[in-house]
Amino acid sequence: MVGGGSDAFIGAIHRRAAFMDNLIELVCGCFSVDPEISKSSGRSYFLPENRIYNTYQEMFEREMALPEEERMDFVTIVTPNRFHFEPAMMALERGFHVVVDKPMTFSLDEAKQLQKKVEETGLILALTHVYSAFPAVKEAKARIARGELGRLRRLYVEYPQGWLAERIELLGGNNAGWRTDPKLSGKAGCMGDIGTHAWHLSEYMTGLKVEELCAELNTFVPGRPIDDDGAAFLRFEGGVKGTLIASQIAIGEANNINIRIYGEKGGLEWHQENPNLLIMKWIDRPSEILQVGNNTFLGEEAKWNTRTPAGHPEGFIEAFANIYRNFALTVMAKLKGETPCADCLDFPTAYDGVRGMQFIETMVAAGYDDHKKWHKWID
Amino acid sequence: MVGGGSDAFIGAIHRRAAFMDNLIELVCGCFSVDPEISKSSGRSYFLPENRIYNTYQEMFEREMALPEEERMDFVTIVTPNRFHFEPAMMALERGFHVVVDKPMTFSLDEAKQLQKKVEETGLILALTHVYSAFPAVKEAKARIARGELGRLRRLYVEYPQGWLAERIELLGGNNAGWRTDPKLSGKAGCMGDIGTHAWHLSEYMTGLKVEELCAELNTFVPGRPIDDDGAAFLRFEGGVKGTLIASQIAIGEANNINIRIYGEKGGLEWHQENPNLLIMKWIDRPSEILQVGNNTFLGEEAKWNTRTPAGHPEGFIEAFANIYRNFALTVMAKLKGETPCADCLDFPTAYDGVRGMQFIETMVAAGYDDHKKWHKWID
Amino acid sequence: MVGGGSDAFIGAIHRRAAFMDNLIELVCGCFSVDPEISKSSGRSYFLPENRIYNTYQEMFEREMALPEEERMDFVTIVTPNRFHFEPAMMALERGFHVVVDKPMTFSLDEAKQLQKKVEETGLILALTHVYSAFPAVKEAKARIARGELGRLRRLYVEYPQGWLAERIELLGGNNAGWRTDPKLSGKAGCMGDIGTHAWHLSEYMTGLKVEELCAELNTFVPGRPIDDDGAAFLRFEGGVKGTLIASQIAIGEANNINIRIYGEKGGLEWHQENPNLLIMKWIDRPSEILQVGNNTFLGEEAKWNTRTPAGHPEGFIEAFANIYRNFALTVMAKLKGETPCADCLDFPTAYDGVRGMQFIETMVAAGYDDHKKWHKWID
């Protein structure tokens, strides 16, 4: 693991998700740019001293020197966006599979380099767009693919948050610092941090790509050098229209990502904060409440990604764990020379990472264009 | 009453709303262009034969001939949009106050003429933008005006419906016919019918006017000659940003108009389908659920427009009745030469009617402009 | 109308409900024991001086003296429980139909006398158990009667309120005074005021009668001379088991009456505070959300009692109005010598009034019996 010291939020989520299914063990790491924090973090994770490293460069070098059966199998990168590319590239160059948090890189160019390297090496790179890993989302995607809603027409996707309604990045001691600093976060703030999740969810569920968009980016908190809010009209393949909103100044909202999709025969609705329900809407009969669980009226795609019976709620860590489990099963199949199962392959990859960076590029180009024309997706 | 025969939906709502508070009596009407329907409707409303008219022209002429104390006091116009202007103008010219359904007229020009006539005559014209008459909306407006949310920043308003997801206007026997016919409905379909409600709600609650917008209008159902869906970015006075969506093809949605408003210190949320709840969101404490009722933690504005204690739900007809009651009290005060109370004057007027037509004009100009620039509000 | 002065809550509800459908006109009344309040109330209801009476005895005498076509057709009694019987009996003796608030009388004996008089005279008596008049409740009853849930097994009905969590009856100026005074309210407080509603709803929806019950009544607020909380196990005909809870000390609850019913093939759930939804639960498919409206997937029983399309919420006053309308149509049919339609006859009668008083008797007998045996229904 690179990053994820005991002072970080998302690293702990990654570790819990990775451990949950007993397929993955933490064997080494470089948990902070501060060697002291890295050491103390590693110890608190029960690692032996010699597997806690001061730099990721050191980690790769020393792990490579270990016998193959002792060496780590893959690396998870949970640093700020600015520091995704180098360790990911180094890992791929040395033959390690990679899990990396989204957005995949700091710039689109870096993303393309990573994707190229993945293609060249045949290694696996998983990107933790976690919201597409909830079982109800899998169910929705499968139903749309089966044509249950008919041809799609309209989509609304939202990710409102309120935690940046004040300039808390000045206080220090929180995760707002690097997220609102363009030198660490990249061109976009709100749109890079959470807008990308909303965009990814919409493409994942519909199986359609955004072709054009018209957007506005806003900065509501005075002095903040990056967007903290925005909205876009989306044009998907096949004439499907979408509206995307993302905000970090919507006071009272925590992580209220949600999506509604409407086709010619029906619609559906999902809210991440109550993630085990999927509402199905029908043109010719009453709406239905699907309750997620491995014992209910769900397809195999959802059940594969479910651990409990209906009514015993699964949450954010379980969704993360779905990515890790599918990634791990894919890696294990590769190691055995087997073909991974179709459900195992269902996790975001370098391809999604590149599209995510393209989304940010396109949103920034469109969002600050006061002419508000339709902007073609930037490849 | 002009229109509102026994085959129409909204006429019955108007009558029930008008009767509820025992301030208004139905004394005469011309209920249909078909004299037979007008007669039979009038009889079913317990009117004497001589007060059931074949045309509104006849109605005005014959009512004018009655002694003042027998004559009707005001006229309600609940015809398709195309037929609002003439009877409204005729009423004003003859000295009758007017209640008219929204949008006020077929064209902006007609709207301005009506407004001018209202100003000249000093008569009262009420426009039934019903959603702004719910008590929870009044409460929200009052709290925003008092600054409880701080300076406003962001607004999301939606009006999704699904009843026009198929081309049911071809079936006849429903209200879809004139609504989807530009010759009866006006330049806009979805935006005129329900988009105007969403827009009005946003200006009413914030007390701010839209200055510019960027929009797209869509027609999803093949063959339909008018928009059945759309979205807009709104720029309000003072830098407040809004997003408006309206759709008639969102299957499973009935009349799910809802609004969320965020300021520097808090936010709020209201859904018309569960109209007696108002969610308040705070930057420094947990969210609150305000339950509307004349015995609860509400201000005087809301209580004035409330008839039951909390937990005994009020609905759509009661909201309509709030407009009628406030209108009637204002008319009665005028008749007595008194100044109407401030709360009595809280109903939409010709001014809102003109702005509503301007909204339609601006949305149509922007919504079909593929350059998607910011369009200034069309005065 | 007897009672319902401008200082009373429920009288205004009755008037609005009666007016809404334009079938009923307020022609006279005695609105208070205080002649001044009666006068001023009557004037504010636009009654002529000579139809505002000081006593109900005077009202009956003077109305009888009027020509039949001017005379009132029926009387509504909205006084405290203690004062239901005498005016109701006097009305029936003089040939007036009656609407009376629940519980029908102060004692079971009075109730039986009224029922006998109704049977003798053939007059109509309607009892305003309003919760059974919501359209979603009608739909549920019809579905249960059609066997959609299979044979019934289990029922949970609740009516929690919180307004009497403190001894506010000592403050005066509210409706708590007579409700907590056994000399005005009758043997039961909470169980008479709201427990009867819960019981009635359960018998109405299932079509089954309670045969035995085991109960406890509690008084939580010190010094209060009557129950403010209670619970019961119910045994219905056919082995159906029920649980009933009612409370007036459940802080934060307003009028949260709700019911869940389960049979061999399905279940259903309804909450009065969001009354336009009915949740249907199925053993072999996902749960459904039925949204009430005159344009949706409902049977004729519900549509008859519905005034708006789905998504335009109807509420408490509309439910009250359903009783008044059905009562009025029944009375009008009688006056014309016609048979009232089946849906018109769907309102609570003296029969329900007697059973309601029996419920109170049985609950009080059981609720204060510390041996907690099953108590047979007291006939």
Place this chain on the structure above:
Amino acid sequence: MVGGGSDAFIGAIHRRAAFMDNLIELVCGCFSVDPEISKSSGRSYFLPENRIYNTYQEMFEREMALPEEERMDFVTIVTPNRFHFEPAMMALERGFHVVVDKPMTFSLDEAKQLQKKVEETGLILALTHVYSAFPAVKEAKARIARGELGRLRRLYVEYPQGWLAERIELLGGNNAGWRTDPKLSGKAGCMGDIGTHAWHLSEYMTGLKVEELCAELNTFVPGRPIDDDGAAFLRFEGGVKGTLIASQIAIGEANNINIRIYGEKGGLEWHQENPNLLIMKWIDRPSEILQVGNNTFLGEEAKWNTRTPAGHPEGFIEAFANIYRNFALTVMAKLKGETPCADCLDFPTAYDGVRGMQFIETMVAAGYDDHKKWHKWID
């Protein structure tokens, strides 16, 4: 681990919960009475062959023979109720700490023996009453203990399920078999399986003990030899009244355990199926929605048991993991000779196990007593 083969539900939950925080490793187990299933399960959990045992007796014997630093530290017992006692007692006799699923034993006598052994040995026994481990429940308990609701008065606790609405235990291949067989499950079916959870939640949150109860147990599904439904009136210490319902025939309900508690100054409400919300109700201000998260308006007790920020839902496995983590930290403290922290000690113990068996005894005594008297808690 004893039990928890790959064909069992709850074993997998235990393992995931135990792994999540990286404090616990699975080192050995006897996963089934069928040695083949035990072997294959153990292999699928990546155990070496020599740590997969055929019987628990063999497991204890062989583990004792290992050096202390290799030997397992504690044993988790996830067999049917009938088979909890023997392995638990054997574990304690050999010095192993124990985690055991609820109800702790088959009979009250066994429970008392276990408790005695725990007291004698000073070993730790954790009982997985999982619902009391949700962070919102911890928050509620802390607020009640601090007196935020004032003196308590009323409590409603429910656990409705629908999965046993038909006699699916005859089908085989599911978890219904042993649960509905008194020889494996114990005296009570529904009340032992889920009623105990509801009872435990009520005592945990209030900090009060049930002193008396009046109950009914029902068997709705013909041929089933054990209760599948029931209800009780509860009398807690200090005059608090409760109502408990539990059912396995409430079609459409999954694991809808929920609780409402009311005191003199406020109330609260929690539903396990949306477990990250806690509704607070106040006598003097609007209700509040507390959203659980380690960054929100919660006390330390809840935050200690929380892993994600608000809006990233935690669920059933995380609640289970709270028991395992607190148990593990307590065991680790003991091993180091330290005093466990107060929050670490917050998990159900043998004491709760004994009370749970007493609850079952009392419910069975009361529930089949047709005289329905108050039954004193059976010690």
